[in-house]
Amino acid sequence: DITKFNTMGKLWGVTARVINILKGKSFKYSLTEPTVENLNSAEKFWINLVQKELGNYWKLRYKRLGPTCDTEGIIHVGDRLSYWLKDNWNQTKFILLTPSHPFTKLYIQSIHCKDHAGIETTLAKLQSRFWVPRARKIIRMIKSKCIKCRKLAKKCEGQVMGPLPDGRLKPSPPFFRTSLDLFGPFFVKDTVK
Template sequence: MRFRAKQYATTSDLEKAFLQIQLDEKDRDATRFLWLSDPTNTSSPLITYRFKSVLFGATCSPFILSATLLKHLKENPGPFATKARIIPLEIKSLCGDNVWRYCPTKDNPADLLTRGITSEELQQNEMWFSGPKWLNSKEDWPTWNGNNVTSSVCTTMSENDDKIETMEKNQNVCIGIGEIIDIERYNSYTKLTRITAYVMRFATNCRATETERKKDLLRSDEIKNAKFLWIRYTQGKIFSDEINCIDNSTKRKTLVRQLKLFLDEKQLLRCGGRRIDNATVGETVKFPYLLPAKDRLTHLIVLEAHENTLHSGINITLAYIQQTFWIPKLRQCVKSILSKCVTCRKVIGKSYPAPEIPPLPNERVQDATPFSITGVDFTGALTTRNRHNEESKVYICLFTCAVTRAVHLEVVYDLSEESFLLCFRRFVSR
């Protein structure tokens, strides 16, 4: 509200601050984009450009701007740097014990200038001159619940083991890799995990020095950690109540008791009720990971299992999946997904059904004299010998009665019009 107390006010353009920070030559390849060599001609060849400054609107831009300012303040001590450090203390001293409260975006008058508004609209805007409607009524002040905010998880992958260290945890909200990567864009489980592994490697390389960065091919442990990230995210999104009540021995859900669910060292939900603890099989077979039946990750896992088993039937696909995962109503899930497999429908699908036989026409079912309705056709060439033992070709003209199915045959020596008329005259003369 103090912004409108004086006659003049000063605002700054945050976009210009980003554009004044230049990118290093080695980092400019990450900002490539294509543009027409002749913007007026859409058929002109494309040219590759690179940004030389920090992009406004990129996710990493605020961090780069903040890091650059802090570095200059640290390396260039002076009146401005001192003033920049004193300003937060002055703000805190002026505020005293006042409590900062939440103002929704739609009721914030400051957003009118930062987001742009014409002078005519500003003169008629009641919120700019009087503030929000709830400002004078303390009972109507909006409140902000910080527990419902979705925050992202920052993870690092250790070099010595496969453990994933979570830097920020919040059990009241669903957080994880799904907030960064949209799983709906992928139709392959392998592609999803590999892209996730590259994203996690990029995050690790950003925090590492130049010599410690990984630039080779993906390792098996990185792909495995990417799979664990997606399993943990899916379990936290669907089975959050089951996870919270595992440590509660008094009130346990039915699914926890039936499957004997527990959390392993990677905080993944696993099943322990298969009674094969002493079998000489892998740990994932003894204690499979729990996944929901109706989820995109489960859909991708079923598709990959079906392809790895060379498009086998439902039972083989079930056996392959149950070596690693335990999915409720798995048979129904697999059956619904495999019914849409194009490859399987091509191989085992029914052939094109023959059309139904139409009813006979009236001429075929009404009483009539023979050959009143007649069909004509010719056979192929036949080879004959005359009395001089010379070979010649002949054809048979076939007259068929459509009512009685009687047949009359006539021999012709060629397929000319004259031969057919003579043949027809002989047929009529019978």
């Protein structure tokens, strides 16, 4: 159950250990740290699980994004924009994730909790690998619930201005302060009498 995890590291670690046990390895592998291959297989497992939520109509639903399915069963988008993606993101395709799945929200939350950055920064980090429809809305929701961000966004108490002196409050009589601009050449003697 994905709702029992609060970080991606824990989710991938537990999933990698369970996959090792299900592959026929003994329970002693559950006590050791998972390898990179195990973590990658756990990530692919969760991506496939999220994409099963798309159903059979993903080609019609995301037709504008140019979706394709690779050999591992992972749905990618970005075929129509592959040259632009290569220039701007140094990547040709993004993995499609559904916005309603808890995995997507947990992944976005883990990106946000690394540095508690703003909405656009979190979105840019997310889009370096995944494409999530309505991602800004999810990021905004996560940021509004983040306690650390709420503390950082609080406005500090401002300085209260002191009372004005009496001289600033009473109006002065006309021509109390006057100034005059003088224009023209002035001849100055350099010698002393």
